[in-house]
Amino acid sequence: MKEFAYVRAGSVEEATSAYASHAGARYLGGGTNLVDLMKLGVERPAALIDVTRLPLDAVEELPDGGLRIGAMVRNSDLAAHLLVRDRYPALSQAVLAGASGQLRNAATTGGNLLQRTRCPYFQDLSKPCNKREPGSGCGARDGVHRDHAVLGHSAHCIATHPSDMAVALAALDGRVELYGPEGARRVAAADFHRLPGDRPDQDTEIRPGELVTGVVLPAAAAGLPSAYRKARDRASYAFALASVAVVLRLEDGVIGHAGLAFGALAHRPWRARRAEAALRGAAPTRAAFEHAADLELSAAQPLRDNAYKVPLARNLAVDVLSRLTDTALARRAS
Amino acid sequence: MGNHEHHSETTLRVNGKPHTLTVDHRRVLLDLLREDLALTGAKRGCDHGQCGACTVLVDGRRVNSCLLFAVALDGREVTTVEGLSGDGEEPHPLQRAFLERDAFQCGYCTPGQICSAAGVLAEAAAGHPSYVTDPAAPSGEPVPLDREEIRERLSGNLCRCGAYPRITEAVEDVIP
Numbered sequence: 428m429k430e431f432a433y434v435r436a437g438s439v440e441e442a443t444s445a446y447a448s449h450a451g452a453r454y455l456g457g458g459t460n461l462v463d464l465m466k467l468g469v470e471r472p473a474a475l476i477d478v479t480r481l482p483l484d485a486v487e488e489l490p491d492g493g494l495r496i497g498a499m500v501r502n503s504d505l506a507a508h509l510l511v512r513d514r515y516p517a518l519s520q521a522v523l524a525g526a527s528g529q530l531r532n533a534a535t536t537g538g539n540l541l542q543r544t545r546c547p548y549f550q551d552l553s554k555p556c557n558k559r560e561p562g563s564g565c566g567a568r569d570g571v572h573r574d575h576a577v578l579g580h581s582a583h584c585i586a587t588h589p590s591d592m593a594v595a596l597a598a599l600d601g602r603v604e605l606y607g608p609e610g611a612r613r614v615a616a617a618d619f620h621r622l623p624g625d626r627p628d629q630d631t632e633i634r635p636g637e638l639v640t641g642v643v644l645p646a647a648a649a650g651l652p653s654a655y656r657k658a659r660d661r662a663s664y665a666f667a668l669a670s671v672a673v674v675l676r677l678e679d680g681v682i683g684h685a686g687l688a689f690g691a692l693a694h695r696p697w698r699a700r701r702a703e704a705a706l707r708g709a710a711p712t713r714a715a716f717e718h719a720a721d722l723e724l725s726a727a728q729p730l731r732d733n734a735y736k737v738p739l740a741r742n743l744a745v746d747v748l749s750r751l752t753d754t755a756l757a758r759r760a761s
Numbered sequence: 762m763g764n765h766e767h768h769s770e771t772t773l774r775v776n777g778k779p780h781t782l783t784v785d786h787r788r789v790l791l792d793l794l795r796e797d798l799a800l801t802g803a804k805r806g807c808d809h810g811q812c813g814a815c816t817v818l819v820d821g822r823r824v825n826s827c828l829l830f831a832v833a834l835d836g837r838e839v840t841t842v843e844g845l846s847g848d849g850e851e852p853h854p855l856q857r858a859f860l861e862r863d864a865f866q867c868g869y870c871t872p873g874q875i876c877s878a879a880g881v882l883a884e885a886a887a888g889h890p891s892y893v894t895d896p897a898a899p900s901g902e903p904v905p906l907d908r909e910e911i912r913e914r915l916s917g918n919l920c921r922c923g924a925y926p927r928i929t930e931a932v933e934d935v936i937p
């Protein structure tokens with residue numbers, strides 16, 4: 428590992444100006460992804476700006492009924508927070524579906540959003556990879572790609588984004604708060620991660636030097652039935668093969684709003700807008716759920732070895748929509 | 762000693778004792794414990810956060826010491842398997858239960874399993890849910906630990922010898 432300078436930032440301004448004054452700087456959150464990639468030689472920062480002690484470690488209720496989660500809130504504390512569990516259960520479940528107890532104790536909200544793909548070629552310096560080294564080619568396309576994308580991939584990159592948490596944030600219409608040299612701004616969580624196109628080196632919309640300062644959950648989704656379900660190769664402690672986050676509002680016996688996002692199918696959490704449009708105003712029946720899921724997934728372009736993901740994702744979506752409908756109807760009855 | 766840009770004075774309390782060292786920023790906690798402080802309980806398995814053999818407690822929370830730069834832990838309190846029982850006169854109840862249940866074969870994963878289990882007990886007592894906890898009951902009350910909960914919560918600790926059934930039993934023995 429290359430030597431690096433270390434700066435412990437005490438404030439957001441201190442962090443962004445330290446980043447600006449150190450060439451080759453990276454922010455250090457829990458380090459569970461960055462330290463790993465530094466050991467592999469994929470990341471070679473000249474300076475680490477430690478942001479873990481910034482005063483962004485609280486979950487706060489907003490005046491409008493939403494919730495702000497500070498970027499330094501640890502994944503385990505986010506998942507355990509009573510307001511998160513009570514009002515946005517899909518988010519708590521998604522975080523708990525990821526990694527291990529030890530990793531979640533260290534990982535931060537900001538770092539989780541910005542974790543890099545688990546594509547094995549990306550992590551192996553001896554292999555071509557357009558994400559790690561633009562222009563070098565994509566080892567996965569004709570190689571091992573069982574875990575890779577079926578939606579929105581490009582000739583340049585077929586990687587998926589590994590975060591479970593980000594899938595729930597996309598379905599719940601969360602927003603990512605950023606602070607950088609040009610000031611503060613917010614980006615919808617569903618638009619924060621990019622499709623690869625011809626720039627697979629860019630995972631997200633973040634600009635150089637920008638810091639994730641928090642995530643905001645909207646009042647509109649608070650308290651609605653929501654859930655996260657993940658399919659993986661073993662019962663625990665594995666990345667998703669496919670996953671789904673759903674939030675559902677029934678109105679007078681029909682679907683008023685369905686927020687639906689798939690994980691592990693694309694370079695970003697895949698917000699299923701076509702399925703959502705098909706569900707709006709429909710009766711919450713199994714046939715309607717199947718129709719909506721099929722409509723969304725008809726755009727899938729599986730690779731040689733990952734067509735299994737399409738029916739897997741479809742069944743997950745139908746299952747979670749059915750379960751949430753039962754929850755919503757039971758609540759109304761009681 | 763190299764460039765001062767790349768080293769920092771760092772103070773950690775380890776098993777109750779303060780240690781001030783000048784660390785290379787690249788030093789991870791696992792190496793500091795094993796090489797600088799000769800505390801070899803925490804083990805290197807994968808070195809990438811995948812196996813849990815390096816698990817220790819930082820400020821009472823279980824973490825993978827292979828993925829933490831020591832410099833970032835300045836001022837923190839670290840507990841390793843060597844310090845789990847406090848003064849070391851009596852073994853920690855988890856250590857006793859692992860012995861009584863014969864919850865290991867080679868023992869390589871054991872310090873990590875025990876530190877992780879200590880973290881699990883504290884997390885459940887504090888009301889932290891797991892992926893298998895009923896999501897319909899967000900209460901903040903202590904979460905009862907059945908076998909399914911223990912297995913899920915310890916899934917970040919691999920055992921190449923496959924001693925899982927006895928590890929689960931040992932943890933069940935110490936549930937308050």
Ligand SMILES: Cc1cc2nc3c(=O)[nH]c(=O)nc-3n(C[C@H](O)[C@H](O)[C@H](O)COP(=O)(O)OP(=O)(O)OC[C@H]3O[C@@H](n4cnc5c(N)ncnc54)[C@H](O)[C@@H]3O)c2cc1C
Pocket residue numbers: 453454455456457458459460461462463478498502524525526527530533534535536537538539540541542543589590591592637638639640664665666667809810811
């Ligand atoms: C064995 C293993 C299994 C895992 N399994 C899963 C899983 O099943 N599901 C899942 O979702 N995840 C999984 N993870 C990934 C884990 O969730 C991430 O490593 C973690 O969330 C990253 O958070 P961190 O704070 O440690 O980030 P870091 O490693 O500190 O940082 C990650 C990146 O984000 C940047 N960064 C950090 N904070 C900020 C900020 N505030 N603003 C701007 N940039 C920032 C860093 O510069 C770096 O590029 C697994 C990891 C491991 C090692």
Ligand code: SF4
Pocket residue numbers: 544546547548549555556557558559564565566567568575583584585586627
């Ligand atoms: S899929 Fe993307 S990350 Fe993987 S090798 Fe191809 S370019 Fe690299």
Ligand code: FES
Pocket residue numbers: 804805806807808809810811812813814815816825826827828
């Ligand atoms: S050595 Fe740290 S998790 Fe394997």
Ligand code: FES
Pocket residue numbers: 864865866867868869870871919920921922923924
């Ligand atoms: S006892 Fe040998 S690895 Fe667990």
